[in-house]
Amino acid sequence: MAKATFLEAIRQAQYEEMSRDERVFIMGEDIICNVFGTTTGFVDAFGTERVRDTPISENGFIGAAGGAAMVGMRPIVDATISSFLYPAMDQIMSIIAKSRYIYGGQARLPLVIRSCLFYGNSNAAQHSDRNYSMFMNVPGLKIMVPSNAYDMKGMLKAAVRDDDPVLCFEDSTCWMSKADLPDDPDFLIPLGKGDIKREGNDVSIIAIGGAVPLALKAANDLARDGISAEVVDPRSLVPLDKELILRSVRKTGRAITVDPAHQTCSAGSEIAALIAERAFDALRGPVLRVATADTHLPFSPAIEKALYPSPERIVAAARQLVGIRQPENA
C-alpha cells in the first residue's frame, strides 16, 4: 500500500492487467509519448506491439478495438479527452454497443474505452464535455465515473476483465488526488457497486465523479449548521447501484443529485427520476438537481467557473430542503 494519484492508479491498473493477460493491449494517440503519465514504462515492459500509437482516426481505431475484442483480444483504448469520442460515435453507438445483441449473443466485446473529462480550465466548449450521460441513453455500454484513486484502480481492473464494452470516464479535477492503493493483483471493485463516502441522516447527496469531492466539502460545511449529509457515490452509472441510492434516500427523506454534466438528461436527472419513482413515499421534499447550466462552456475564466456545481450551490440546495434559509448576505 502506498499513496498515489488518480493518474498513477490508472497506470497501475493497466500495468497489472497487461502483465496478467497478454491479450490486453493499449492504443491511442501519443501513448508512447505518454502525455498524462498513464503509460510510463509500458513500451519497455510490453513492447510496441501491445503499446500502440494511433493516427488521429478515432472512428477507425475505436472501431478496430471493437473488432479486435470480437476476435478475442482485450483492448484498452485511450481516447484522451472525452470530446474526442464524438468522431467515433458511429462505431461506439451502432457497432460496439449493439453487436452482442444483434448477433443473438454470439459476439463478445471486452474492451475499455478511456477518456478524461477535461473541464474547468478554460479549454472552451469543444474540449470541456462531461458526456457520460449521453452514452447512458444507448443500452449496451457499461459506464464508470470513479471519483478517487482507490476506486479508479479497482474499477479499471474490473473493467479490463469485464466481457462487455466499458467506457471509463476520468474526471480531470480528480487527477492529482491521492489514495492508498492496494497492490494485491486481484484487487477489484465490481462495476455496479456504489459507495457511501460519508454517512449522514438529514439529506442524501448523490454525486458523480468530480462532484463527489465537492459534495464532501459541502457536507463538512453543512455539519457546522447541524445538518447531517450522506454522500453517495454511484461510481458506475451503468450498471447503477439503485438499491444503495434508494436505501440512503429512504433513510434521510431528502435527496440532491450533483452532476458536473449539463442538467438536461444528465445522469443526475436520471437518478432524480429513479428516486421520485421508487422512493416517493419517503421523500419530505422535492429531489433537487445541482448540475451545470444548459449552456456551452465559455473560454473566459471570468464566466466559466460559475456554471459548474460548487460546494456553495450544494449547501444552498441542502438548506433549502431542510428548511433553513441562506444567511442574508451569503
Add this chain to the structure above:
Amino acid sequence: MNGPDLQRSLQLFERMLLIRRMEERLGDLGKAGELPGNVHLYIGQEAVATGVCAHLDDSDWVASTHRGHGHFLAKGGDPRAMAAELMGKETGICHGKGGSMHVADVSKGILGANGIVGGGVGLAVGAALGAQLDGEGRVAVVFFGDGASSQGVISEALNIAALWKLPLLLVCENNGFSQFSPYETVNAGDIWRRAEPFGMPGALVDGNDVHAVWRVVGEAVARARSGEGATLIEARTYRWRTHVESEESFLAAPYRTQEEVESWKQRDPISRLEEFLVSEDLEKDVAAIRARVEGVTESAITDALNDPLPPVSRAFEDMFANG
C-alpha cells in the same frame, strides 16, 4: 504562374511579420501565466497562411484549426480582437467565449478555428458548395495538419469535392508532427498524392517559401474560381515552438532534437523573404514595415490587456438565434 511582384512581396513580408510578432508577444504572455487555457503557436509556418490568403478576398472563406492565429491574421482578422480573445476579454472577437482555439471573424470570411482535429473540413466543403451555388466565383480553403489528414472526413471531403467540382482548396500544413508523434509513426504514404485517385490535382510545396506557396495557390485558386474544381496542396513546414505552450510542464521526455529545430530555423520563411527584399534594394521598405508591425503589435497587446472581462451573463448568450 510567375512569382509575386515586389509590391506584393512587401505585403507578404508585412503579414508574415505581423503573425510572428503577435505570436511571440502572446507566447511570452502565456509563459508569464497571463493567458488562460491552451495556446498553440504557429511560429515557423507563417508562409503557408500568408501565401494562401494573399489570393483571397473578404468574400472568400477559410476554415481553420487549433493552430489558427496565423490563418486569422493572414485573412485580415483584427490583431487586437484576437489578442483580447486569447485573454478571455469582452472585446475579444468572440467575446472571450472561444479563446485561442476558436478565433473567427465570419464577416471577413474566417469561418473559425476548431479545437477538434478535422473539425473545419466539413464546413469548408459546405462553404465551397455555397460558393458554387451562389455562382459569384468565391472559393473556400480548409487548413489542416498532417495529423488531421488521418481523419476519415479528409477522404470524404476529397471525394465530395472532386465529384461536385467544388471551388475548394484543401491545404495540408505538414509540420512533421501530430502532436508529439513524428509523421512516419502515424501516416502511411504522402498526403498530397491522395488527390490523384479522386482525379483531383495534388501539389507538394515548400511551406517555408512564401513565393512558392503563392504560386501554387494562385493556380489552384484560379482553377477554382473558373469552375475547374478543387485542389489538394501539401505544404511541408515546421513548428518552432512546442505543440502546446504548456507541454514542457507535463511531457516526460523530448520527442524531437534541438538540432532538428535549429536546422529548420535556418530555413525561416521570414528571413528568407527579407534577404530577397534586401537584395532587391528594398532595405528601407523592410525597415519601415518592421517599425509599423512593431507599433501594431504593441498597441494590440496593450489595448487588449487593458480591456474589460465579460459579464457572467455572456455565458448564457448565443445559444440560439433568438436568445
